[in-house]
Amino acid sequence: MTQKAPSENSPSDDFESQVSDFLTEHPDFFIRHPQILGEIEIPHESGTAVSLIERQVESLRKQLKETRHQLDEVTEVARHNHSLQERMHHLTLELIDAATFDEVLNALEDELHDDFKADAMELRLFSSSHIDEHLEETLNDQADTFQQFFSQNAPICGQLDPEQLNYIFGAESDLINSTALIPLKSEGVLGMLAIGSADPKRFAPHHGTEFLTRLGEIISRTLQAVSLPGI
16 A cells, blocks of 8 residues: 655745744734835636725825825926026036136036037127128028017027028037027127027926026126126
8 A cells, every 4th residue: 555645845835834933923014114015916706896905005105106106206306407407506606607708608618518518509699789790691581580589588408490400500400409599688789599409308498497597597697796898
């Protein structure tokens, strides 16, 4: 008569036993780690129908994921704003140290290319009494865009026409797919700072312009203190 050998436990059985023993010895585990409950599914005996408890748990799980996603977005925005403030502070210090127009221009070129990852930067200054005449002679039908830009005295972002790009960036215009235009206005100063990017989404019309407005104010005040060339 042969005897039947005792069955050996599978690795999964051993693991489940260890988990069971651990939870038994640590009944407060899920209290200390409540986030785990939002990631696991615990079937509720209700036949083929979905119980109210299961619906409530699923709803809470979705709300938890949405809240985490929103928190991640807020955290990312906070990090971006903090980084932007630090770069703005550094640029401001560089402009404070600039004593001549060339030093202002060099500071802008260095900081905007290095810290702000601009692909192109142009600073244009005008004589207020001749700006309309200059734009009409230079841009013909495209002059209205810049005349409106100066009259509104607010930054604009987006994609410019080829003629406008060529007027601002010259030989670099073919590389530019989005632009931020910042008006420069203060006592004795009238001009614009153009920042170009090869990325068509870098400067979009729906983007906020608060940072660009502050940048324009800082540059305008800095230019008041130096000798300015004109057109």
